[in-house]
Amino acid sequence: MRLDPQRSLRLKPPSPPSPPEEEEYAIGIDLGTTYSRVAVWHKDNVEIIHNDHGNRKTASYVAFTETDENNLVGDAAFNQVVRNTANSIFDTKRLIGRRFSDASVQSDVKLWPFKVIEGPGDKPMIMVTDNGQEKQCSAEDISSMVLEKMRKIAENYLGSTVKNAVITVPAYFTDSQRRATKDAGISAGLNVLRIMNEPSAAAIAYGLNKKAGWSSPRNVMIFDLGGGTLDVSLLTMSKSGDFKVKATAGDTHLGxxxxxxxxxxxxxxxxxxxxxxxxxxxxxxxxxxxxxxxxxxxxxxxxxxxxxxxxxxxxxxxxxxxxxxxxxxxxNMDLFIKCMDPVAKCLRDASMDVSSIDDVVLAGGSTRIPIVQQLLQEFFKGKELCKGVNPDEAVAYGAAVQAAALTGNGKGEFIQDYTLKDVAPLALVMGIADKKIMKLIPRNSLIPVKKNLDLCTPTDDQVFMNFPIYESESSIPANLNFLGECSIRDIPPAPKHVHKYTVFFEIDPDGILSVFAVDKSTGQEKEIIINRDKPKNPQGILRTKR
The missing domain is CATH 3.90.640.10 (ATPase, substrate binding domain, subdomain 4)
Structure with a gap:
């Protein structure tokens, strides 16, 4: 969405000022596991906004009370967590977009003081007592409350209604996690301009402030270790402001x-x-x-x-x-050592070695841990780590810059003279006959990306076709993450091979997948229904039915 330039943010207002119109601000929100932050491009600069407690970070907590209709969100929720343990909800970033049966969810539910149960479609649901009534909340519900809090923090500071936002997620988030985060933003009253990868946001914070001093393109690795997730991204950055992600790796359950x-x-x-x-x-x-x-x-x-x-x-x-x-x-030593695995993987995927990396940039509060820095420095054979950006605030900073650029609110060379090209962290594959899979879109493909595939009815009088799709790091069937089963329905009865369709798979700039088909005989688009409930037959077989 591009806003009317007449209503965009004026970075250098005329003097004396005429009566101002209400400006349409666009904010960047770092939705963190433990803490969240909100920033805005304002008065020719990025500002990290203080909350109502005077803090630049806000606890990603929501508390329900047994006797009060008003829920507590943010620092107020965190401050009462000891006396209201079972009704104080946190860590929902580790739950959002996942299935209840996922191994990581089953591990976490044993640690959380609040109750999580299996809901419809294997969806995890959080049990709370709200104003004397027991009810269920999804991770999206809780994240939406946190995002709404961040929006209101920005509105209080700016004295203006805020609708437009860029929300960051771990680069290794799956399609369902990205989709659920975007849904949470919409529920919070936001127009979600972009679901942005956290290390890419940190790269903007680093690169835009450093590129003036560069004489040639640089290979920069972003090591982003936060409260609940680890992301590693390798980018090439140029003095002209071209930021291109070469590879990304990570662990959405390590922090x-x-x-x-x-x-x-x-x-x-x-x-x-x-x-x-x-x-x-x-x-x-x-x-x-x-x-x-x-x-x-x-x-x-x-x-x-x-x-x-x-x-x-x-x-x-x-x-x-x-x-x-x-x-x-x-x-914690085994976990610290585990943090180096995505670094090695990222380099392998980009076909680079440690000597090719010009800068290693730290983002995320957990990168302050000395042993993490030591292991990282040893991995890069003694290279000095870049600590020029605030690791806690780099992601929110970069998100605010991206928000300003997407809406045209940011004027001047600093905002406009850069381009960001990101990648899909996981491969997209389709299940075909005999329990085999077909790779559609390789991992680390630049996004947006579209792939088309021609299909025809393999049997006589076939009335629908089903084909499962998965995300994957590898071609090992056990490692496939089921995204959904696509169905082309209401096919008119006919001999086999008569009906032919081109199916399009598209990953948008948010990293979110859409699928549609075109009937080759008529040229008309054919609706594809995606059932995201996990199938009883998970191997991935193209199934047909008369």
């Missing part, structure tokens, strides 16, 4: 929350060993431990040890422990 949970488990075992008391089933005690572990983790990035004291943790027994950086690294 600061996992490091916190390891510390929590360590504390539970220490408390049991010292006091013969088991708090593993005490949600309130676990929440108190988790809050202190998160604080300790952050301080251990700058200090060698930190003491933790929790009064009356259980049965009037206090808990005291001293964390050293060595203990923190020991309990």
């Amino acid at each position: 600061g929350q996992d490091f916190d949970n390891r510390l929590v488990n360590y504390c539970v075992e220490e408390f049991k060993r010292e006091h013969k008391l088991d708090v593993s089933g005490n949600k309130r005690a676990l929440r108190r431990i988790k809050n202190e572990c998160e604080k300790a983790k952050k301080r251990l990035s700058f200090e060698s040890d930190i003491g933790v004291e929790i009064d009356c943790l259980c049965e009037n027994t206090d808990f005291t422990i001293t964390f050293t950086r060595a203990i923190f690294e020991q309990v």
Whole structure:
């Protein structure tokens, strides 16, 4: 959507100013696992907007109360989490767009203090008590409340209604996760201009501020480790502002929350060993431990040890422990080493080696952890890591720049003289006969991208055709992620091979798939129905029916 240029943001207003029209701002929202941020291009600059608590970040929390109709969102929800544990919802970024049966969801539900059940179509649903009534919420519902909070934070600051937004997601988010995030944005009253990959947003924050000093194109790796996800993207950047993603890799279930949970488990075992008391089933005690572990983790990035004291943790027994950086690294070392896997994968996919990388840029709060920096520096054979951008705010910054560029609100060379070309993180494949698959769109293809395929009815009097589609990192059937089963229906009875269709598969700039077909005999578009419920027959066979 391009806004009327007469209503776009004037970066250099005339003097003296005439009575201003209400400007149509476009914001960038970094929807994080733990914290979210909102930014806007305003007065010739990007501004990270403070919330109503005076903070530049807002907790991605929603709390329901048993006696009040008003839900709490953001910092207010986080501040009461200890006394309202079961009704305080967080981590929904790890739930959105996933199936309840997914291994990662089954792992997380054992750790969360709130209840998650299986809903229709294998969709995870969160159980809450709201104003005395038990109800179910989806991850999209919770994310929508957080996004609405971020919109209102921006509106309070700008003194204007805000509709247009760019929302960021991990580069390795699947089609269903992207689609669910976009739906959450629409429910929050936003016109979602773009679902943008987080490392690409961080790349804009880095590149636009650095490119003036470049004499030749540079290969830049963005290492983005946040509260719940890890993304690694490799881009080529030029002085003229051409940003092209060459490859991306990541893990949508690896981040600061996992490091916190390891510390929590360590504390539970220490408390049991010292006091013969088991708090593993005490949600309130676990929440108190988790809050202190998160604080300790952050301080251990700058200090060698930190003491933790929790009064009356259980049965009037206090808990005291001293964390050293060595203990923190020991309990999490396998996870830290795991963070390097996507780095190697990204380089392989781009057919580059470490000597080809000019800059390694850190984004995400968890990149402040010294052992993460050490392992990354060792991987790149001692190369200095780029710390010139604020790792917490780079993603929101880049999203705000993209929002301004998409709406024409940003004037001047800084905003307009750049192009961003992103990629599809996963391959798109189709199931065909004999349990085989056909690759339609390779991984790391530039988006938007379209692929067409000709199909015909293989049997006489066939009235519909079904074909399953999947996302995949590899061609191994067990690793396929089912997207949906496409159906061409209401085919008039005829001998085999008479009816022929061209099926188009298109991945848009948001990384979201659409499928449609054209009847080759009439040239008319034929509706394709996509059933996203997981099939009982997951191998991927082209099935026909008379």
